[in-house]
Amino acid sequence: MKNISKYFFILILTYSLSAKAQQESDTLSFRPTLSLGYDMSGLVLYLLEPEVFMHGALLGYEWRPNWFATLEAGNMSIGVERETHSYEASGVFFRAGLNYNLLQGNPRMKGEEIFLLFRYGFGRLNHEAPRLIINDPYWGSVEGAFEKAPYTAHWAEIGGGLKTRLFWHIYLGWDLRLRLILARQPGSEMNPYYISGFGKNKGNSAVMLHYFVYYKFPFGK
Amino acid sequence: MKTIAKLRFIKILALLTGLCGLVSCQDDELCEESTASRLRMGFYLPVVTSGNPTPYTVDSLTVYGVGRPDSLIYDNRKNVRSIEVPLNPTANRTGFVFFFPENITDTLWVDYQTELNFISAECGFAMFFDIEQVGHTNNRISFFQINQNLVTNSLEEHIKILLYPDPDL
Numbered sequence: 001m002k003n004i005s006k007y008f009f010i011l012i013l014t015y016s017l018s019a020k021a022q023q024e025s026d027t028l029s030f031r032p033t034l035s036l037g038y039d040m041s042g043l044v045l046y047l048l049e050p051e052v053f054m055h056g057a058l059l060g061y062e063w064r065p066n067w068f069a070t071l072e073a074g075n076m077s078i079g080v081e082r083e084t085h086s087y088e089a090s091g092v093f094f095r096a097g098l099n100y101n102l103l104q105g106n107p108r109m110k111g112e113e114i115f116l117l118f119r120y121g122f123g124r125l126n127h128e129a130p131r132l133i134i135n136d137p138y139w140g141s142v143e144g145a146f147e148k149a150p151y152t153a154h155w156a157e158i159g160g161g162l163k164t165r166l167f168w169h170i171y172l173g174w175d176l177r178l179r180l181i182l183a184r185q186p187g188s189e190m191n192p193y194y195i196s197g198f199g200k201n202k203g204n205s206a207v208m209l210h211y212f213v214y215y216k217f218p219f220g221k
Numbered sequence: 222m223k224t225i226a227k228l229r230f231i232k233i234l235a236l237l238t239g240l241c242g243l244v245s246c247q248d249d250e251l252c253e254e255s256t257a258s259r260l261r262m263g264f265y266l267p268v269v270t271s272g273n274p275t276p277y278t279v280d281s282l283t284v285y286g287v288g289r290p291d292s293l294i295y296d297n298r299k300n301v302r303s304i305e306v307p308l309n310p311t312a313n314r315t316g317f318v319f320f321f322p323e324n325i326t327d328t329l330w331v332d333y334q335t336e337l338n339f340i341s342a343e344c345g346f347a348m349f350f351d352i353e354q355v356g357h358t359n360n361r362i363s364f365f366q367i368n369q370n371l372v373t374n375s376l377e378e379h380i381k382i383l384l385y386p387d388p389d390l
Binding site: 135190 | 256257286289292294307309310311334335336337338339341342343345346347348349
């Protein structure tokens with residue numbers, strides 16, 4: 001019985017030491033990576049809704065294995081000109097957060113990712129309606145204008161996506177995100193059509209699909 | 222070799238799925254959304270069945286906006302269970318006069334804040350209303366419940382109007 005306990009203890013000790021050595025070896029072989037991305041979903045949105053221009057860029061830094069600190073920034077502009085109405089908006093946004101790669105420890109998929117993401121977002125814009133008509137058959141139609149006014153919003157987002165190598169150091173990837181408004185500061189009685197960095201302003205949540213092209217800087221190779 | 226080809230296939234499929242998803246978010250160029258925001262009200266009796274007031278059908282009803290007696294919104298409409306009325310987009314208060322059977326009349330006032338919304342490039346603007354307060358006379362209307370404060374272009378019921386039971390019953 002004593003012998004069995006002794007062997008069992010040695011087995012656990014050997015396994016612990018070997019696991020620790022493997023972990024240390026992984027940590028030692030890890031080199032931080034830096035990637036720069038461009039959000040192509042703005043281009044697709046432009047094809048679907050030519051009045052809305054949205055550009056976004058991303059900077060990702062893998063500071064420890066499978067954890068990426070991510071900073072995103074961009075701008076938005078809207079210009080609608082119709083016979084009965086016109087609407088203009090321009091704004092900027094910032095998003096900061098983390099990506100966590102679920103494809104850890106798979107050597108065949110090195111550099112590629114299936115990830116979960118978490119972000120905090122902030123968007124600020126100015127918008128105005130130089131000409132508008134509210135049609136009301138009972139009280140009568142209202143014609144007028146709405147002066148330029150600011151609008152800010154804060155939100156949180158969660159989501160997931162994937163990234164795969166296309167060729168050389170170029171990667172492609174998409175992710176789907178659910179956004180939830182945390183706070184808004186409307187500067188007027190007019191609600192914005194889009195909130196920069198958030199998406200269409202319909203309620204307190206939005207789902208957005210992003211399509212990125214990345215350049216991964218070949219550090220540590 | 223087979224595994225690598227399989228992996229490539231999965232990668233391409235995954236990327237195409239994303240692209241298809243992006244394209245499927247397409248908006249139509251025609252205005253398919255209503256820009257009319259109507260205040261929707263239902264009639265009820267203050268008899269609670271399974272936690273809710275009992276829906277009630279008014280035999281006949283005439284409604285007009287205060288200040289517009291020449292322009293009827295409902296003209297002696299029969300069997301009315303619910304109504305939808307326009308709030309004045311240039312004011313913060315709109316009143317409606319109700320003519321019930323037996324020549325019973327009530328006036329209902331709604332106080333609100335207006336919110337201008339850009340619906341889409343093709344549809345243009347719509348006014349939404351945030352109800353702050355409701356007041357009424359007490360001839361046939363007993364009291365009210367606000368279900369939904371924000372009056373938008375959706376089809377929700379905003380106010381439940383609870384009536385005194387029919388004098389004939």
